[in-house]
Amino acid sequence: xxxxxKLSFKFKLISIILIVNIVISSLTMMLLHNKIKKTIIQxxxxxxxxxxxxISTSAKIEDxxxxxxxxxxxxxxxxxxxxxxxxxxxxxxxxxxxxxxxxALSLVGSLPDKKFNFESDDINNLNNSTxxxxxxxxxxxxxxxxxxxxxxxxxxxxxxxxxNANISFKLLIFSFLIIxxxxxxxxxxxxxxxxxxxxxxxNVVNKNFDCYVPVSSNDEIGKISxxxxxxxxxxxxxxxxxxxxxxxxxxxLHVSNKELQEQTIKLMKINLQLKExxxxxxEFVSVVAHDLRTPLTSILGFAETIMKTELKLTEEQKxxxxxxxxxxxxxxxxxxxxxLDLSKIEEGRIHLKFKKxxxxxxxxxxxxxxxxxxxxNINFVIETDSNIAEINLDPxxxxxxxxxxxxxxxxxxxxxxxxxxxxxxYYNFVKISVSDFGMGIPNEEKEKVFQKFYRIDNDISRKxxxxxxxLTISKAIIELHCGRIWVEDNIPNGSVFxxxxxxxxxxxxxx
Amino acid sequence: MENEKSRxxxxxxxxxxxxxxxxxxxxxxxxxxxxxxxxxxLEKVWNQGYNRPDLIILDLILPKLDGYKVAKKIKEKKEIxxxxxxxxxxxxxxxDKIEGLISSEADYxxxxxxxxxxxxxxxxxxxxxxxxxx
Numbered sequence: 111x112x113x114x115x116k117l118s119f120k121f122k123l124i125s126i127i128l129i130v131n132i133v134i135s136s137l138t139m140m141l142l143h144n145k146i147k148k149t150i151i152q153x154x155x156x157x158x159x160x161x162x163x164x165i166s167t168s169a170k171i172e173d174x175x176x177x178x179x180x181x182x183x184x185x186x187x188x189x190x191x192x193x194x195x196x197x198x199x200x201x202x203x204x205x206x207x208x209x210x211x212x213x214a215l216s217l218v219g220s221l222p223d224k225k226f227n228f229e230s231d232d233i234n235n236l237n238n239s240t241x242x243x244x245x246x247x248x249x250x251x252x253x254x255x256x257x258x259x260x261x262x263x264x265x266x267x268x269x270x271x272x273x274n275a276n277i278s279f280k281l282l283i284f285s286f287l288i289i290x291x292x293x294x295x296x297x298x299x300x301x302x303x304x305x306x307x308x309x310x311x312x313n314v315v316n317k318n319f320d321c322y323v324p325v326s327s328n329d330e331i332g333k334i335s336x337x338x339x340x341x342x343x344x345x346x347x348x349x350x351x352x353x354x355x356x357x358x359x360x361x362x363l364h365v366s367n368k369e370l371q372e373q374t375i376k377l378m379k380i381n382l383q384l385k386e387x388x389x390x391x392x393e394f395v396s397v398v399a400h401d402l403r404t405p406l407t408s409i410l411g412f413a414e415t416i417m418k419t420e421l422k423l424t425e426e427q428k429x430x431x432x433x434x435x436x437x438x439x440x441x442x443x444x445x446x447x448x449x450l451d452l453s454k455i456e457e458g459r460i461h462l463k464f465k466k467x468x469x470x471x472x473x474x475x476x477x478x479x480x481x482x483x484x485x486x487n488i489n490f491v492i493e494t495d496s497n498i499a500e501i502n503l504d505p506x507x508x509x510x511x512x513x514x515x516x517x518x519x520x521x522x523x524x525x526x527x528x529x530x531x532x533x534x535x536y537y538n539f540v541k542i543s544v545s546d547f548g549m550g551i552p553n554e555e556k557e558k559v560f561q562k563f564y565r566i567d568n569d570i571s572r573k574x575x576x577x578x579x580x581l582t583i584s585k586a587i588i589e590l591h592c593g594r595i596w597v598e599d600n601i602p603n604g605s606v607f608x609x610x611x612x613x614x615x616x617x618x619x620x621x
Numbered sequence: 622m623e624n625e626k627s628r629x630x631x632x633x634x635x636x637x638x639x640x641x642x643x644x645x646x647x648x649x650x651x652x653x654x655x656x657x658x659x660x661x662x663l664e665k666v667w668n669q670g671y672n673r674p675d676l677i678i679l680d681l682i683l684p685k686l687d688g689y690k691v692a693k694k695i696k697e698k699k700e701i702x703x704x705x706x707x708x709x710x711x712x713x714x715x716x717d718k719i720e721g722l723i724s725s726e727a728d729y730x731x732x733x734x735x736x737x738x739x740x741x742x743x744x745x746x747x748x749x750x751x752x753x754x755x
Contacts, residue, residue, distance in 0.1 A: 396714055400682070403711035404635060407734040411641040414737045421648045434637050 119304075120297050127293055128286060135282050143275055148234070150267060155233030158243050158262045165196065165205075166245040166258050175247065175255045182215070189216035196260075203240055203261035207247075210255055219261065228257050239265040303331045307338055319346035390562075397563050398449055401577060405438035405445070412438075448577040452562070455586040462504040462590055469540060469611075470498045470533065472505055476512045477531060486525045494533040498540060499613050507587045508611070511595075514580035515544045515607045522548030523604075539593070539610045547604040556597050560585045584609075627748050630654045630674035632662040632691070633709075634683055642678060645737050646744070659686025663694055666701055674704060676747050678740075681710035681721065692725035705747040707731060709740070 114122070165171065170192065178184040193205040197219050204219025212228065222240060230243045240261045247256040303326060310321040319342055323335040412431040415421065423431075454460045477490050484490075519529050527547040534541045551559060563578035588595040588609045595609035629651045631642045636657070643653045654674060656662035663686065666673060677695070681688035688708060696702045706727040710717070713732040721730045728750070729743050 396712070399713065400711035403713075403733040404638070407711075408635070408637040408641060410734045411638070411645075411737055415641060415644055418645075418648070418737075421644070423644075427644075434640075438637065 120294070120301055123297060124290055124293050128290060131286060131289060135285075139275070139278055139282065143271070143278075146274070147271055150271070151233055151236070151264070154241070154262070154264065154267060158241060158260070159230070162243045162245045162258060162260045165260070166247045171247060171258075172249060172255070176249065182209075186216050190218055193218035201263050201266065203263050204259075205261075206259040208257040208259070212257065215256065222261065228259070236264065239263060239268070300331070303327070303335055307331075307335060310338065310342070314342055314345065317349070319343075319349065394562065397578075398445075401445055402442065405442040408438040409435050409442070445577045448579045448583060451583050452579050455583065460586070460590065462507060462587075464502050464504055466500045467503055467505045467508075468498075469501050469503075470494055472509060473512065473531065473533060473542065476509045477516065479513075480516050480520065484520075486520065486523060486527075488520060488523055488526070489528040490531065491528055492531045492533070495535045498533055498535050501540060501611055501613055503591055503611060504587075508591070511584040511587050511609065512542075512544075514584045515609075518580065519544055519546035519548070519607070522546060524548070535613075538614075539612045541608060541610045543606050543608040545600045545604060545606040547600065550599055550603055550605045551597055559597060560595070626650060626652045627675040628652045628654060628672065629744065630656060630662065630665055630677045632656045632659070632677065632683065632688070633680040634658060635680075638680070641737075642740075645741070649741055649744070651744070658684040659688065659691045662686075662691055666695060666704065667698070673701065675751060676744060677704055677706045678744075679706055679708050679727070681708060681712055681717070689720060689725045692721070692727045696726040703751060705729075705751050707740075707743055707747055709733060709735065 117125075174185055174188045174192070178188065189207045193207070193216055196202060196205050202219070204217070204221045206214065206218070206221060207216040208228070209215050222238075222242070228244045230245075231241055233241065241264050242259060242261050244257060244259050246254050247258055249255045303323065306323050310323045313319075313321040321342060323338055325332050325335045325339070412435050416423065416428050416431050451460070473492065473494075477492060480488075481490055516529070523529060523546045530543075530545045532543045532545070534543075560581045562582050585595050588611070591611050592614075593609055593611040595607070598606045598608060600606045629646055631639055631646070631653060632655075633639050633642070634657050639655050639657070643655060646653045654665055654672075656665055662677070662679070662683075666677065679688045679691060683691070688710065692706050692708070695704060695706065706725075707729040708721045708725075708727045709731050710721075711733045712718075718730045721727045728747055731740065731743065
């Protein structure tokens, strides 16, 4: 069954037609053959009977029988001569004459073995290849005077019939071939649309909808082709619609996926920042606590020391310790205000009080306080443009920035060196730079000095340490003024802190 | 007292703290040595031979070499590992304390600010501990 299923439709059709053809043809041939055989044999029967009749009724035979009725030898002689003449006919096998009393008179030719019953064989029921015909010989008066037997060979007829059948069979085979060929050609022609349909549907399966099956006829196949074309068209529009939808959905998905990723990255960043902030905060708290503890230790310790009467401190020592208490208290105050400033800045709660200020004067006054409190004998040199404009700024905060920069510069300056302060006016801003001759700041640290608690070197002893927040606060203040602050190298050594302030007319600026 | 005076090394980078401790310790009849950074503190302990301190009061945040490292180095050397160390610092986080006491093997960990009289009690305690070991 499986093999049968694999065969093509065309092959199956041809096979079925051929098989049916063969069966019908064979049956027909067999029937025909028998019919022909019968007809021929009957014709032969008629003919042979006629021949024997002619012989038996011929005057010559009668004469022989009657003339020599007494001389049997003579009769036999004549009959044998006559029989030999008859035997010249190829189909006659033998001729036998018998007398009135069924005695043999002349037996010529190859006689059969069996005994004669003086009756003709049934032509339709022949057992062997010889057909025996028997006739009585009558006198003129109508009396039976003898018998005649003639054997006809029907072997030739048989072979002729066989040959005939053979030729018929060959013809049949030939006709089969012709029929097969015709069927093949016709089927190929009729099945061509089916083949095209097959190819087209293969294309459709491969999602190639640009196929059209030509409709060449108006029969069932033509109708199917037409329907197929319509179906493919529908499929095409449906599929492209589907594809579009899928594409749209996919791209949407893609977009949302991307968005999700971005969101995740953002969240991760925020989380990281929060973590960092948290770490920084706890670090800040611990640093603040530590920095506050140090002056507090001195204050409490010296207060306790002064109060201890058993130490027997001199007045000089006591006043020295009181000065330390005072200094450390001040330092504590500064630290606290720095911490407060920083937390205000970080929370965005700092309020600047803008005023129109003579910048030159502001710088001059700030530097003056450092000149007075100058234990390193540092020479402060101010260089300024002659006409610096009045600037809108918060004078306390800008002075604080300048103080931070100057105290740093002083901290790192060697004794008896100079600190140069340079003021310059540009088109829409002023620039102030403070140069010292200290150890300078390496390039990789230049950004970091503005970070919280950054200290350039641990070698600076703690008595000179500030909060580590001065520059951080300064940077925030300058940026709130829309200015910029940075540090450069001083040549040949030391560093230059520079900041700019824009010259603008804004009356009240609040953040 | 027939005993010679106990020698105490005060290590702190803040001269005011050093002064504060020195005055009070001297009043308590101790000899006081001072160092303002980690390296010179180590040098004083290691190189002074017969003048080695009997006790070290050590700050943690120091220039050049921090207090943890100083304590660790002292406790690593057999000859000086028996010198008791009082850490006196502003760092009060539990982790700092653990590092000071366990990793650096300091004997006491005190946080600033501290009562001078409290500190004196710890000094006596630490010194007597050292003498007992002897």
